[in-house]
Amino acid sequence: MVSDKFNIRKQNESMLLKKIIDEQNISRADLSKLTGLNKASVSTITKDLIENNFVFEIGTGNSSSVGGRKPVLLEFNPKVATVIAIDVGINYIYGIHSYLNGEEISWFEETDITISKENVLNLINKAIEVLTKKTDLEVVSLAIGVHGVVNNNDIYFTPYYDLTDLNLIEELTKLYDYPIFIENEANLVALGAYCFGLEAHSLVGLSIHSGIGAGIVNDGLLQKGQYGEAGEVGHTILFPGGEKCPCGNLGCFEQYASTEILFNKIKGILNLNYINSLLVKKEYYNNNKEVVKTLEENAYLLSIGINNISSFLNPQTIIINSPIYNIIPELIDQVKSNLSGQFSNKINIKPSALGKKSIVYGGVALASQNFLNINKLKFI
Ligand SMILES: [Zn+2]
Numbered sequence: 001m002v003s004d005k006f007n008i009r010k011q012n013e014s015m016l017l018k019k020i021i022d023e024q025n026i027s028r029a030d031l032s033k034l035t036g037l038n039k040a041s042v043s044t045i046t047k048d049l050i051e052n053n054f055v056f057e058i059g060t061g062n063s064s065s066v067g068g069r070k071p072v073l074l075e076f077n078p079k080v081a082t083v084i085a086i087d088v089g090i091n092y093i094y095g096i097h098s099y100l101n102g103e104e105i106s107w108f109e110e111t112d113i114t115i116s117k118e119n120v121l122n123l124i125n126k127a128i129e130v131l132t133k134k135t136d137l138e139v140v141s142l143a144i145g146v147h148g149v150v151n152n153n154d155i156y157f158t159p160y161y162d163l164t165d166l167n168l169i170e171e172l173t174k175l176y177d178y179p180i181f182i183e184n185e186a187n188l189v190a191l192g193a194y195c196f197g198l199e200a201h202s203l204v205g206l207s208i209h210s211g212i213g214a215g216i217v218n219d220g221l222l223q224k225g226q227y228g229e230a231g232e233v234g235h236t237i238l239f240p241g242g243e244k245c246p247c248g249n250l251g252c253f254e255q256y257a258s259t260e261i262l263f264n265k266i267k268g269i270l271n272l273n274y275i276n277s278l279l280v281k282k283e284y285y286n287n288n289k290e291v292v293k294t295l296e297e298n299a300y301l302l303s304i305g306i307n308n309i310s311s312f313l314n315p316q317t318i319i320i321n322s323p324i325y326n327i328i329p330e331l332i333d334q335v336k337s338n339l340s341g342q343f344s345n346k347i348n349i350k351p352s353a354l355g356k357k358s359i360v361y362g363g364v365a366l367a368s369q370n371f372l373n374i375n376k377l378k379f380i
Contacts, residue, residue, distance in 0.1 A: 012037060013045050014373040017054060020076045022378065025058055027071035046074060053080045078103065078379075081140040081371060085363025086127055087185065088115060088146050090160045090210045095127035096360045097139070100368040101379045102196050106131045115161050121171050128176075140371045141178050143363035144168070145185040147209060151228030153182045159246035160210035160260070181366050184224075186231055186321075188362025189352065190215025191222055193319045195365035195377055197353045200317040204231070204309055205358070208302075208322035212254040214309060215362075220376030233309055234258070238301065257301040259322055265294050277323040284328055295324070299331045303338035310344040321352040321359075 015035055020026055026034075032042045049055040056077050060070035078101035086095040093115065095108035108127045115123065124144065132139065146168075148158030153169040172180050183191075190205030194217045205215040212234035216223040224230050234254030235247045242251025255261065259277075267275050269290045270283065283291040306318060325331050332351055339345055352358040369377040 011373075012041065013049065016042065016045050017049065017076065017372055018374045018377070020055060020074050021374070025073040025075045027073055029071055031074070050074075053077055082137045083141045083143070083364055083367035083371065084128060084131055084139055085143045085188075085360040085367060086124055086145065087188075087359035087363065088120060088124070088144060088163075090115060090147055093123050093127055094356065094360050095131050096357070096364060097131040097135075097137075098364050100364075100371065102361055102364045102368075105135060105137065115163070117162050117166050120163060120166070121168070124168075124172070125175065139176075139178055141181070141367035142172070142176060143181045143183060143188070143367040144172075145188045145359040145363055146182055147185045147211065147213075149227075149229055149232065150182050150184045150187075151224075153180075155182060157247075179370060181363075181370060183363070183366055184213060184215070184228065184231075185209075185359045185362075186213030187215035187222055187224065188360075188366065189319065189321045189358045190217045190362070191365045192354055192358055192360075192362030193217075193317075193352065194220060195369070196361050196379055197319075199380075200315070200348070202313075202315045203317040203319060204313060204315045205319045205321060205352070205362075206233070206306070206309070207359070208257070208259055208320065208325070210258055210260045212258055212305065216313060216315075218313075218315075220378070233305060236305070236308060238304065253301075253305050257298055257305060259324060262294065262298050262324065266291055269294065277327055280324060281327050284330075295328070295331055296334055298324075299334035300338055303335045303344075306335060306347070306349065307339060307341055307344045310339075310347050314343070315347065317348040317350060319350055319352050319358075321354075323356070326351050326355050 016031055019031055019034055028042050028046060032039045054077055056075050057072050058075045060072055078099045082099055084097050091113055092111040097105045108130050146155050149156055155163050155166055158164050169182055186205055186207035189207045193203055193205050201220055202218050207213045214231035214233045216231050235249055235252045237249055237251045238253045238256055239251035243255035244250055245252035245255050263275050266280055284295060336349055354361045
């Protein structure tokens with residue numbers, strides 16, 4: 001059964017499943033009309049989907065205007081399988097074990113740690129062990145978000161931790177028998193926002209942590225570029241000849257507007273060795289003038305980056321995923337107020353509704369869409 005489940009779903013099967021998910025419940029006759037498959041094929045494939053628990057029959061719909069029997073409706077069963085998604089941050093690791101539609105079974109997190117080549121595999125294994133220890137539900141796919149450039153599961157540039165050229169996929173494949181995917185974290189933010197959060201079909205997920213990356217979803221599909229480097233907006237140059245960046249450029253956007261740079265400035269203002277987003281939030285709402293000014297400057301720099309993204313990509317929506325912007329919505333208003341240009345004033349800018357889980361939910365989307373062999377998978 002397990003090996004059968006891992007097989008990539010055949011094209012017609014995936015097409016019917018996608019329609020059943022999109023329509024939420026639908027009759028066989030309407031499936032036939034909407035997909036162009038004849039009724040006999042629909043009947044054969046849905047029989048198979050029902051037998052394998054991918055689809056339920058859920059009672060009857062309305063009979064057609066010319067009368068006749070009320071049709072039986074079909075509904076997707078998101079609990080047919082489960083997936084695991086892990087966000088390997090620079091100084092944290094988050095994990096989720098969920099059903100295919102993102103419904104959470106368990107959550108794992110460890111924060112204020114230093115991720116390195118030496119400990120990352122153990123931390124991922126620990127996360128998987130903790131996430132699955134209370135259940136024997138079948139896991140069919142694992143997705144891992146890495147903060148750096150990833151191409152076809154190869155990690156090849158991680159400027160803020162040392163995972164460059166780590167052959168994580170090979171190590172994990174030795175341990176787990178389900179398909180595993182490694183993906184850039186900003187790509188996962190965009191994919192998660194598309195799959196679980198938004199009406200938008202073209203969007204940019206802007207992930208702001210130690211660096212700044214953009215995931216691009218166009219007409220429901222992730223755009224990664226030839227070498228997986230599309231959306232590396234953190235390395236567009238904001239100040240020519242400016243601060244040195246690990247990428248080799250001088251004056252990159254992320255050397256001025258990343259969360260890490262912001263935190264370092266605020267640590268200096270408050271004379272602290274350690275800071276987190278909740279402390280920053282407290283100082284902001286206590287109206288610490290220097291902190292407010294620093295955050296508003298950050299919003300200004302961010303709006304320049306967003307103006308550039310808008311000019312290149314013209315998305316419907318830009319989702320900001322940042323530990324600061326997720327919890328201080330006034331800063332999103334600051335960004336918006338700075339965007340008055342022709343190419344940016346129509347863009348819908350929102351904080352990520354998925355908050356700190358944005359990357360792991362993108363991982364769930366990636367794992368589920370691969371398991372179901374459905375592009376443009378959307379659960380809303
Ligand atoms: Zn750079």
